[in-house]
Amino acid sequence: MARSAHKDDKERYLTYSITVRAADKDKDIEEEVVTKKMPKFIDGGPKDFLDWVYHFDQLASHKHWNAEDKFLNTTILLEGDLREAFADAAITDEDVRMDEEFTRALRKASIQAVPRTRAYGAYSGPTE
Template identity: 65%
Template sequence: MSRFKDDDKERYLTYSIVVRQADEEKGIKEQVVTKKMAKFIDGGPKEFLDWTYHFFQLAKLKEWGPEDKFHNTKILLEGDLLDAFNHYEASANDGDMRMGDDDFTKALYQASIVVEMLPLRVD
């Protein structure tokens, strides 16, 4: 059983999302929910599309800007896909430190081409 917990820690990150701010004057306590987000370690195009959907949902809930999306994507991707994402982020940057959502989406899309080229893993 503990092996599964260790695997879980390796494959997922848990994010806290504040759904209601605390207000001491009104006696309202902060309400927080957690969302477990899978790392993208391996998989095909369908799995990457599913992962991307969940990532964008998380980014919306967390109200992430482009810098937050870049940062968290680097935490959640691994292997060749992470290498490709880093490469395309660097080329999208072009010395401009401020990157927008379009730059993020473009870097993620360009890196995703690697997913189609990855060999299938057979256990």
């Protein structure tokens, strides 16, 4: 049973490493790294999606991701209808790698794939 739970955990989460202190051999400082377990968004309602977006924004900030990194990692972390809707919304032309376009694509996908997101006026952009 524990083996099955571990496999399920691997399918539902990705673990990211975040360097919180860079190594400096001259000062005898070792690199300090923490990990963050980021859930995939597989299903859920508007609140679940907004919680996921909040944690994604935090991860993106800690990892210093640019818009292209956000597109790539969002595609990896979304599942099902939302992933398909995001892929469709993200493909407009070759210059879609701006933060505004990322936010627009994620919001458009959530309206199409997450139940009742439109009624809640969901995700309008990063909280920063």
